[in-house]
Amino acid sequence: MRLVIARCQVDYVGRLTAHLPFARRLLLIKSDGSVSVHADDRAYKPLNWMSPPCWLVEDDSMWVVTNKNGEELRITIDSIEHDSSHELGVDPGLVKDGVEAHLQELLAEHVQTLGEGYTLVRREYPTAIGPVDLLCRDADGASVAVEIKRRGEIDGVEQLTRYLELLNRDPLLAPVRGVFAAQQIKPQAKTLATDRGIRCLTLDYDVLRGTDSSEYRLF
Structure with a gap:
């Protein structure tokens, strides 16, 4: 740097x-x-x-x-x-807190929460600027990158946008769509995501753990 x-x-x-x-x-x-x-x-x-x-x-x-x-x-x-x-070396990346990491695990296990026919390609899919939480394919086989947060803010949307820019340069993956998933998503983050063609998904932690039978909510 x-x-x-x-x-x-x-x-x-x-x-x-x-x-x-x-x-x-x-x-x-x-x-x-x-x-x-x-x-x-x-x-x-x-x-x-x-x-x-x-x-x-x-x-x-x-x-x-x-x-x-x-x-x-x-x-x-x-x-x-x-x-x-200055040579900073290889950065180990952001270490997620327990709830956020568990959300990633649960959503990977129940990937059809994202939509019917979704399949998981890989957790922590590597890119040059850090790993994407989940790389999936939808029912039509199209690539979908999922960024998971406990609290969804503008920073998270910007992070997913950068991942999508990189992933869409790969002809084996492109076109890649984005899903921004969080327990709570701030209105400003939702507006920015929608403007960039990124779908927002509000996660219910208890539903994913199987302690509540109510449906997840899509926005």
């Missing part, structure tokens, strides 16, 4: 345009090729970014990041205060 603190201007040119005037910012270049621009607020969310696959070309005071669609992130450098690279 490369960390650069610089006074810079950022212009995005693609499906629309966006402009960030000169200011001190953190530029984050990861080993997967992604480039993101951060301010000293907004927690984890960048001001602008380019997801992989993309390519960074540095030419004196101008950095240009281009993706396969021809979109560009143009970073004009006025001055650099810090530039360092």
Whole structure:
């Protein structure tokens, strides 16, 4: 990972345009090729970014990041205060809490909770950015990636979106649809998921454990 603190201007040119005037910012270049621009607020969310696959070309005071669609992130450098690279190694991934891990086990055992005719391909299906909780096939044989949370928030939808972007590059799997499953799903997360074509499934922990005969609910 490369960390650069610089006074810079950022212009995005693609499906629309966006402009960030000169200011001190953190530029984050990861080993997967992604480039993101951060301010000293907004927690984890960048001001602008380019997801992989993309390519960074540095030419004196101008950095240009281009993706396969021809979109560009143009970073004009006025001055650099810090530039360092760090090897982080292989990340072990997020360790789920007991309830979340058990939900994954239960849904894998009762995969038809997702719909009639669903079959499980694999739990913890590996990708370059971490494992997908469940990879399944629906009644028509189409691939479905399932992300499972105890509490469904926007972060989880974003995580599943990134998985789907990667999985849909695999011609043996594509097209891959997504299901966001959780015990509770916040309205904002549901709205974002729906906008991205991801189906939401509210899980009842007791039903999956077989202690309650009421039906699961689909939204």
